[in-house]
Amino acid sequence: MIGELVVSLFILVGATFALIGSIGLVRLPDFYTRLHGPTKATTLGVGALLLASVIYFSALREGLSLHEALITLFLFMTAPVSAHLLVRAGLHHRVESRSRAPAEDHGHPDPEAPI
Numbered sequence: 001m002i003g004e005l006v007v008s009l010f011i012l013v014g015a016t017f018a019l020i021g022s023i024g025l026v027r028l029p030d031f032y033t034r035l036h037g038p039t040k041a042t043t044l045g046v047g048a049l050l051l052a053s054v055i056y057f058s059a060l061r062e063g064l065s066l067h068e069a070l071i072t073l074f075l076f077m078t079a080p081v082s083a084h085l086l087v088r089a090g091l092h093h094r095v096e097s098r099s100r101a102p103a104e105d106h107g108h109p110d111p112e113a114p115i
Contacts, residue, residue, distance in 0.1 A: 003059045010052035017045030030098040031090050039083040047072055 021044075024037030050068040057065035 007052045014045045014048030031095045043079045
């Protein structure tokens with residue numbers, strides 16, 4: 001009973017973080033801030049789902065289930081590397097970020113400023 005409750009809690013937490021990360025990917029204003037959704041919240045969400053899977057399958061069988069631990073290790077190693085490579089590609093292609101311009105400026109660039 002308690003094991004099922006813990007597994008259910010981790011599934012709900014994981015699904016919530018994955019949903020928040022997915023919404024962040026869609027709703028955040030520019031390329032660089034959109035990377036925070038999948039790399040931070042979604043990674044934590046998938047980690048919680050994998051932890052729920054470890055608990056469930058370890059209780060179902062006699063031994064400890066370590067397949068999910070390897071998946072988690074791989075996920076936590078590759079998510080920051082892929083985010084770093086995406087940022088480097090964005091910088092290389094000069095993808096603009098949303099500037100925090102003063103209110104009277106409304107974020108529009110000065111047409112007479114040198115490029």
